[in-house]
């Protein structure tokens with residue numbers, strides 16, 4: 001059998017869309033710059049699908065920093081991995097700043113968030129250890145679990161009784177340690193991990209906890225330090241991770257924790273040891289972005305203002321937003337797959353509102369999740385026009401909104 005046979009058939013992820021060479025629901029082309037207004041299929045749309053939480057993508061000050069850095073270093077610098085020839089004073093200084101920001105002793109940079117999670121989990125967890133992971137965790141944490149090669153158990157989403165049950169079962173084995181793995185803000189649904197209860201359980205069962213706060217860092221907590229700050233759990237979460245791909249509007253990521261643990265990860269995370277160092281332009285730009293996050297709370301305040309306006313308006317119209325406690329705004333609409341696709345197209349074509357639709361298995365059959373990401377860059381008018389669009393959608397499709405139970 002030819003190993004390439006599968007490429008001519010409609011199996012695999014989104015295989016039907018692949019076979020149709022789709023560019024509408026999958027891989028839509030959005031030009032020219034990330035922001036609340038973009039171009040889709042030749043038309044301007046209000047975009048609610050970009051994790052530009054603080055509105056810093058194309059921020060003028062940061063843009064200047066990036067240009068200056070590129071002028072100085074080009075796109076090549078540094079050459080080599082951190083372990084060999086790609087370490088610089090600026091990389092180390094940024095790690096120290098990130099650790100200080102998160103009030104942890106030490107931090108390590110990674111080139112992508114995905115690689116950061118993979119590298120952190122697979123270096124810390126060995127064959128004799130066990131990972132206990134929330135079932136709704138992002139794909140990189142699931143892949144990190146498999147790559148680590150230890151034992152693993154899933155617990156029901158945010159279900160503390162089930163987490164305790166899995167901890168008890170894991171502890172019946174006498175060898176190895178236990179790492180609890182969860183998102184801080186769940187990226188699809190916007191709800192929060194119960195970090196206070198998770199930390200109580202990890203103490204009770206002598207486990208450790210790793211929190212991927214990709215959607216919480218810069219967004220949650222009184223000073224934007226993340227979901228750990230929101231819960232007052234900065235000291236109790238053992239390993240805190242975030243990407244730079246969302247609130248920071250850049251590329252890369254970091255993990256922070258105790259000095260010796262981070263030093264161990266530094267010497268054992270294959271996704272960092274065997275990969276070229278984070279390019280200088282990102283080191284310089286993220287450093288400047290951290291200044292903004294620390295000194296300019298107005299970006300975070302505006303984000304929350306937009307989020308509250310949008311969520312309030314949608315709720316008043318009867319839309320079900322589930323348990324979101326963050327700016328992520330999941331709109332659950334009852335719809336079979338063909339209607340679901342037509343709803344997404346209606347919003348884009350007729351209303352000029354670009355949202356991404358997520359279907360089964362992320363949500364139950366018969367439901368489409370229209371996932372909306374408010375940002376500090378959206379205007380009041382963007383929100384108002386979008387609310388009108390959702391009113392029109394509700395009325396034209398005669399949506400039975402009360403039928404959705406999430």
Ligand SMILES: Cc1ncc(COP(=O)(O)O)c(C=O)c1O
Pocket residue numbers: 112113114115117138140183187212214215243244245251252253
């Ligand atoms: C929870 C979570 N972790 C990690 C990542 C990966 O980050 P990056 O895009 O920087 O690789 C994402 C990105 O979608 C995410 O949502």
